Amino acid sequence: MVLLLMGCGVQKNVDFKNEKQVRNQNSREMVGCVDEAKSFDSTHDFPYENMQAVSDEVYEVLKDAYGKMDFSVEFKGGNIEDNSEYIYAGLKRTEQEMKKIDEHFDPHEYIYYVFDMDGDSLPEICVWKYMTYIFKYDAEEDKVHLWHEIKSPWEQVFGTNKLGWNWEGVRCSMCRLDQNGDTVSGVCFMEEAAWSNGKETFLVTMPFDLSDDQKFVWTEKMENEAYYSREDDLFFFPVTKEQYQELTKRFYESETLTDQERKKVGYTYDELSGKKMCEQCTKMKAIYL
Structure with a gap:
């Protein structure tokens, strides 16, 4: 099975339920670089049956980004x-x-x-x-x-400066807020089946960090392997199921700890x-x- 990895960043006061607000300077600059054949009105139009998993080189970039993502959980000052x-x-x-x-x-x-x-x-x-x-x-x-x-x-609150979202496994996210309640970093996951003829597809955002714009950097090779949705203004990268599970496992571990x-x-x-x-x-x- 091939799954999708969705790459994006974020603006302040981002609402993870509305990915159209989610942006990253690196990805925004790619809009004019994506092959027109891989640019679609929406994810509904993606050629799911013909998508191939990203190259090892691109996956390693994504894996490195997820490794840098802060999934830690701590409820400070709870006494x-x-x-x-x-x-x-x-x-x-x-x-x-x-x-x-x-x-x-x-x-x-x-x-x-x-x-x-x-x-x-x-x-x-x-x-x-x-x-x-x-x-x-x-x-x-x-x-x-x-x-x-x-x-x-x-x-739900996910500890000090953290929020998390899980809509029955269909959509999940985790973000870090600053002292004003504005989003400064995070990541989001989605499961898609309705627009892919019943084929189970998973969409995951590229981690972002507004406090360090060099923390998650796109490479030139990613331009050739991205699928762009004009409706969402987002880029998508197909990955294998095993790669998807590797990238997302720390989020689910954090969610379990948070509930406790x-x-x-x-x-x-x-x-x-x-x-x-x-x-x-x-x-x-x-x-x-």
Whole structure:
């Protein structure tokens, strides 16, 4: 089986669910270099049956890029006892802000992940129930602001400065954010079957890092082996199934670790408030933590 490796980079505030926002200076410069015969209106039009796996030389470039990608996971500052007063004050303001977002907000129906999300050594409060609202508390002004919002149940916090996405294995991504919540590096994977006559195809982005534009560099040989989708403004590289598994395995290892570590920094509303657990909080803890 031949699979596809999708090469791209990213802009700030990238939404991994919309790959049209994902760009890289190296790949953008290639648009005029790709053979017209390998340039298509969309991935729907790709000649899947005739695609050949990339050369060993190109695969080694891709493998090197994935080896440099940061898939590490760490939930820093997750001990709430170290910042109990700070967290309690932030929780009260967070509850007020959530009621502005949802007038029917019931704090007992949510899980709260409390850890240093932005890497500034102080904990943020991540309010989760299918979607996630990450609040940062300003003790001097005694108010919170919405630092980052995750609008999909498939995307989750993956530790300090990290977000991850897994839509039942069909689409996955992992990215690193800066202290402002802007995307600075990441990678994305997709499984395609609908537009390839039922043939299972996997699409994976070339890793990107905005903080180091020389970290992931395309080669001239990649120009000849890329398939370009004008609709997505993205380049694709066919690889074998074994190569695909090699490139993506560290992401899935990180996801498994994340699921374990995230529960350690998860709390119910009553736990954070220092109250006796109500029936609803007890239920939430039993199901999700």
